Amino acid sequence: MSVVGLDRIAMAQERLSGRVRHTPLIVSNNLSARCGFPIYLKLESHQPTGSFKLRGATNAVLSLNDEAKKRGLVTASTGNHGRALAHAAKAEGARAVICMSALVPANKVDAVKALGAEVRIVGRSQDDAQEEVERLVREEGLTAIPPFDHADVIAGQGTIGLEIAEARPETELVLVPLSGGGLAAGVAAAIKGRLPQARVIGISMERGAAMNESLRAGKPVQVEELETLADSLGGGIGLENRYTFAMCRDLLDDVVLLSEEEIAGGIRHAFRTEGEIVEGAGAVGIAALLAKKIDVRGPTVVLVSGRNIGEARHRQIVDTDSVAISAGARGR
Known part of the structure; x- marks a missing residue:
């Protein structure tokens, strides 16, 4: 097995110093009272680009040699990773091309363009966008920075786990959103390396959770991508x-x-009780606690991964106690 270990994550932490935000780790009095143990929120939603993705993308870019950066950078994204790579590339003066499908909402596309990146709209799926990435690598020599299955990206995300371990060494449980696995793998490697007593649980949605289905099958499998409030957790993990x-x-x-209603409940609680705007994927840890799907045995950290949800969509959810599920802003 190819493993990203503590040494690589510690190197990423040094590399990222001063480049990304050391995000707040705050106590939730409400959730603590509900669960009977201290519950802390790790607010990656406070990163400049609105999600944890800035760590992995920046670490990957800083790990490249000058020639690779000079050729230009490219990725497939449905939102947050593309925005993070555009930010990291701009900081290094490198060209960035972000390939996205026609399903990506205009606000996500505009946020990437605002950072100076080129956007290619291709097809109607992440797979279609990835085909354009491969063409640009093959024909134009651009350097690909994948959204999750990349050692430097995983190491960058793992720095969140180091921050948690340093701030709260008594932590017994970490809840982490689970999609392609870059975040979950990096955080779990850091937490298990520094706090061997702690458990790490991945949280995903019932609709199209590719990593969960792959783990059940014992190998990477393809899963139909479905509309979900946790849109940043959609997409496959790659058969290779x-x-x-x-x-x-x-x-x-x-x-x-x-369920979708449980995820909506997490978004609602984050805003109404914690005062935080959080997208569906970022709210899944909170939602799992509210739904009493987690066996809390001690101090627990909930990783709030991002805030990039459309204003109208967010208002629709928080202003009601029921929500009709439709496509939202995606986030890889």
């Missing part, structure tokens, strides 16, 4: 997955799936 499948298989203690 090199890192994240094996790391999630070996390091996660469990995976919990949520």
